[in-house]
Amino acid sequence: MSAPPALRQAPGFLLQVALTLLGLLAVTFFIGRVVPIDPVLAVVGDQAPKDVYEAVKRELGLDQTLWVQFVIYVQKMAAGDFGQSLVTNRPVLQDIARVFPATLELATLATLVGVLVGVPMGVAGAVWQNRWPDQIVRVVGLVGYSMPIFWLGIIGLLVFYGMLGWVNGPGRLGVFFEDMVPVVTGVILIDAAIAGEWEVLRNAVGHVMLPSAVLGYFSVAYIARMTRSFMLEQLNQEYVITARAKGVSEARIIWVHTLRNVAVPLVTVIALSYARLLEGAVLTETVFAWPGLGRYLTTALLAADMNAVLGATLVVGAIFVGINLLSDLLYRLLDPRSK
Amino acid sequence: MSSWRATLLSDAPGSRREAKLGQIYRGWLQFRRNRLALLGLVIVVALMLVAAFAPWIATHGPYDQNLSQRLLPPGAKGHWLGTDEFGRDIFSRLVYGARVTLYIVVLVALIVAPIGLIIGTASGYIGGWIDAALMRITDIFLAFPSLILALAFVAALGPGIENAVIAIALTSWPPYARIARAETLTIRHSDYISVARIQGAGTGRILFRHVMPLCVSSLTVRVTLDMAGIILTAAGLGFLGLGAQPPMAEWGAMVSAGRRYILDQWWVATIPGIAIFVVSLAFNLLGDGLRDVLDPRQKR
Numbered sequence: 001m002s003a004p005p006a007l008r009q010a011p012g013f014l015l016q017v018a019l020t021l022l023g024l025l026a027v028t029f030f031i032g033r034v035v036p037i038d039p040v041l042a043v044v045g046d047q048a049p050k051d052v053y054e055a056v057k058r059e060l061g062l063d064q065t066l067w068v069q070f071v072i073y074v075q076k077m078a079a080g081d082f083g084q085s086l087v088t089n090r091p092v093l094q095d096i097a098r099v100f101p102a103t104l105e106l107a108t109l110a111t112l113v114g115v116l117v118g119v120p121m122g123v124a125g126a127v128w129q130n131r132w133p134d135q136i137v138r139v140v141g142l143v144g145y146s147m148p149i150f151w152l153g154i155i156g157l158l159v160f161y162g163m164l165g166w167v168n169g170p171g172r173l174g175v176f177f178e179d180m181v182p183v184v185t186g187v188i189l190i191d192a193a194i195a196g197e198w199e200v201l202r203n204a205v206g207h208v209m210l211p212s213a214v215l216g217y218f219s220v221a222y223i224a225r226m227t228r229s230f231m232l233e234q235l236n237q238e239y240v241i242t243a244r245a246k247g248v249s250e251a252r253i254i255w256v257h258t259l260r261n262v263a264v265p266l267v268t269v270i271a272l273s274y275a276r277l278l279e280g281a282v283l284t285e286t287v288f289a290w291p292g293l294g295r296y297l298t299t300a301l302l303a304a305d306m307n308a309v310l311g312a313t314l315v316v317g318a319i320f321v322g323i324n325l326l327s328d329l330l331y332r333l334l335d336p337r338s339k
Numbered sequence: 340m341s342s343w344r345a346t347l348l349s350d351a352p353g354s355r356r357e358a359k360l361g362q363i364y365r366g367w368l369q370f371r372r373n374r375l376a377l378l379g380l381v382i383v384v385a386l387m388l389v390a391a392f393a394p395w396i397a398t399h400g401p402y403d404q405n406l407s408q409r410l411l412p413p414g415a416k417g418h419w420l421g422t423d424e425f426g427r428d429i430f431s432r433l434v435y436g437a438r439v440t441l442y443i444v445v446l447v448a449l450i451v452a453p454i455g456l457i458i459g460t461a462s463g464y465i466g467g468w469i470d471a472a473l474m475r476i477t478d479i480f481l482a483f484p485s486l487i488l489a490l491a492f493v494a495a496l497g498p499g500i501e502n503a504v505i506a507i508a509l510t511s512w513p514p515y516a517r518i519a520r521a522e523t524l525t526i527r528h529s530d531y532i533s534v535a536r537i538q539g540a541g542t543g544r545i546l547f548r549h550v551m552p553l554c555v556s557s558l559t560v561r562v563t564l565d566m567a568g569i570i571l572t573a574a575g576l577g578f579l580g581l582g583a584q585p586p587m588a589e590w591g592a593m594v595s596a597g598r599r600y601i602l603d604q605w606w607v608a609t610i611p612g613i614a615i616f617v618v619s620l621a622f623n624l625l626g627d628g629l630r631d632v633l634d635p636r637q638k639r
């Protein structure tokens with residue numbers, strides 16, 4: 001079994017993760033300190049007498065050395081205390097928990113698009129190397145790496161909403177459908193299905209289609225490109241020649257023999273693209289007025305709401321680390337060589 | 340075959356300079372065969388020319404408002420790409436926007452490549468705990484999606500084009516450090532490095548004179564390929580209102596401003612977006628071509 005070596009590696013692995021998380025905290029702490037806004041003034045206002053100012057400064061722990069402040073900061077963050085948001089007047093963590101399902105919904109659907117379209121496309125590109133399917137993969141990839149995602153979103157709105165009317169406009173739901181289903185998971189598609197509100201579900205699908213397709217396009221570009229190169233590598237292996245010599249059908253060679261070997265690195269790629277979609281989500285959510293983490297972050301930015309900005313940054317960073325970790329673990333589990 | 344060409348392609352170059360020039364010429368011959376890369380080069384050169392001669396190419400000033408001529412469609416008299424919500428000529432703003440784009444890209448590259456080069460080579464050559472510490476720091480920066488980290492930096496520094504450049508630079512150096520380190524690790528045990536050390540060269544001298552020059556070609560490829568990403572990030576920041584501030588003619592900000600009119604006056608947002616796309620596509624094509632010539636190992 002794989003458990004013993006995996007267990008032996010675990011302490012080093014965990015230490016690495018802990019160090020990275022500590023590093024994330026150090027970066028956000030540093031950014032928080034660079035801000036030219038005096039946090040004391042933000043609390044007391046610039047009319048406050050000197051003793052009040054000093055008292056608040058002591059209360060906030062700002063009279064301590066930087067090291068002590070950092071330790072306090074780490075303790076607070078570890079306890080889940082991200083501070084209050086200036087805009088919503090609620091704890092930042094609570095805000096993030098509320099908006100995150102929307103982003104999750106978008107990123108998951110986009111990844112689904114990426115896998116369902118990207119993998120077959122990449123396989124086709126490798127099988128028909130340098131023929132037209134391969135050229136399509138190449139063009140899709142190049143465009144994906146060169147296209148501003150926010151612009152693609154706007155054009156999508158213009159064409160599919162404005163001109164064709166195939167999809168619903170910005171936002172997650174039409175105004176009439178707001179608050180019609182009780183929040184269970186926060187993912188409207190699931191909540192509506194649980195409540196049995198099919199009209200709401202239809203409306204929500206109409207809203208989510210375009211943003212997830214736009215975001216998914218970038219996932220397709222990346223996944224197709226990587227699938228193609230993994231497949232090409234495998235198709236040149238000797239076992240493929242052996243299988244062909246034995247008379248195994250080409251379809252079986254591609255979909256059973258090679259794809260199984262490609263699956264392992266592909267899991268990593270898919271996990272990474274999922275993490276990268278979080279980034280793309282910031283711009284997509286702005287275009288589509290999608291009330292997720294990305295839009296929360298940008299709204300907070302424009303309002304100079306630093307607690308919210310740093311909290312959201314930290315959450316995204318932690319998710320990034322988490323997904324990387326997960327893909328690493330999956331790789332070890334799936335790849336028999338690492339046992 | 341003309342004589343200079345014969346000299347360039349000769350197998351027995353007469354001098355060091357001839358050998359060097361010959362190498363470049365051969366690289367160019369190989370590069371020239373890649374039509375798409377050549378197209379990319381043409382577009383990038385065109386971008387530079389447009390930026391350099393903006394005042395002569397633009398038909399209007401980038402800030403000239405004329406409210407009686409606002410939101411004119413492309414092909415309108417005197418404004419062949421139309422006008423925006425203040426009646427400013429979109430074509431002229433695009434032309435001046437080329438300057439902003441180039442400014443950002445060049446500055447970021449100038450900041451990032453040397454930082455990555457120094458950190459990466461030092462890390463790889465010195466090794467030990469310095470290597471471990473530096474690589475850990477790179478990992479931390481790589482753990483953030485770069486746009487998100489850039490957003491946080493901009494939030495701290497305040498919006499503006501200089502701060503956008505700093506933020507992008509702060510978030511994009513780690514891959515360069517990684518590449519330079521990997522390159523250094525393969526050459527640090529070469530004989531010529533040992534010779535230099537035995538001759539009494541110090542660490543600094545070995546790094547600057549003997550290690551860094553060999554990392555330059557793979558870094559050049561990476562910089563060119565990254566240009567597209569830098570352009571997109573900068574445009575994204577501009578789009579979010581955190582990069583170049585109005586009324587500056589920055590393409591991302593122009594898309595953002597035109598977004599409000601998208602359903603009725605599509606051109607205001609569409610045209611600057613096409614400019615961003617074309618330029619980053621050009622950098623991608625150019626980078627792919629350069630990679631095949633300078634760094635065939637990385638071929639995808």
